Amino acid sequence: MDHQEIKPLLEAISFAARAHQGHFRNDEKTPYLAHPLRVMTILIERFGMRDPETLAAAVLHDTIEDTKTDHDDLSERFGPRVADFVAALSKDKRQPEDQRERLYHERLAAAPVEVQLCKLADVYDNLLDSAGMEPPQRRKKIDKAQQAVDGFAPGFPEQWRHALDMVRELIAAAESEQL
Numbered sequence: 001m002d003h004q005e006i007k008p009l010l011e012a013i014s015f016a017a018r019a020h021q022g023h024f025r026n027d028e029k030t031p032y033l034a035h036p037l038r039v040m041t042i043l044i045e046r047f048g049m050r051d052p053e054t055l056a057a058a059v060l061h062d063t064i065e066d067t068k069t070d071h072d073d074l075s076e077r078f079g080p081r082v083a084d085f086v087a088a089l090s091k092d093k094r095q096p097e098d099q100r101e102r103l104y105h106e107r108l109a110a111a112p113v114e115v116q117l118c119k120l121a122d123v124y125d126n127l128l129d130s131a132g133m134e135p136p137q138r139r140k141k142i143d144k145a146q147q148a149v150d151g152f153a154p155g156f157p158e159q160w161r162h163a164l165d166m167v168r169e170l171i172a173a174a175e176s177e178q179l
Contacts, residue, residue, distance in 0.1 A: 061085075
């Protein structure tokens with residue numbers, strides 16, 4: 001990436017750091033920012049994603065859902081494409097849980113492949129994090145990963161099928177407790 005491409009990505013990292021300040025992962029020790037940075041890293045290193053806007057969306061993927069950030073904030077700062085990607089990756093917590101989950105998965109299934117790749121990187125990281133969890137929490141992470149793979153597999157572009165395969169392999173390792 002050249003200077004013009006990386007600058008908005010670096011700004012997205014700083015924005016996410018401020019938005020998630022004081023938040024921690026489930027272990028209550030790891031700063032939350034580690035997760036979106038790992039999701040971005042998985043997109044780059046494992047899946048081969050190089051699009052700066054998709055990488056920015058990965059870093060920002062939990063800002064609408066888990067902070068005071070809204071779509072307009074992101075659109076103004078990072079453009080409508082990034083904001084739309086993040087919105088597609090966000091659950092509407094105003095909805096009852098069963099309806100919220102159904103609508104979320106329907107939206108993801110119809111989303112652009114870039115959004116689906118962000119979600120695959122998200123579940124990939126959550127699977128890696130599940131290694132130290134109690135069996136019920138671990139099972140929940142495995143099931144969410146499988147739901148994403150199953151929802152995206154039909155019609156998933158051949159160019160990105162390796163990402164689905166990588167998540168499938170990680171699911172198998174998690175299920176056999178070799179993660």
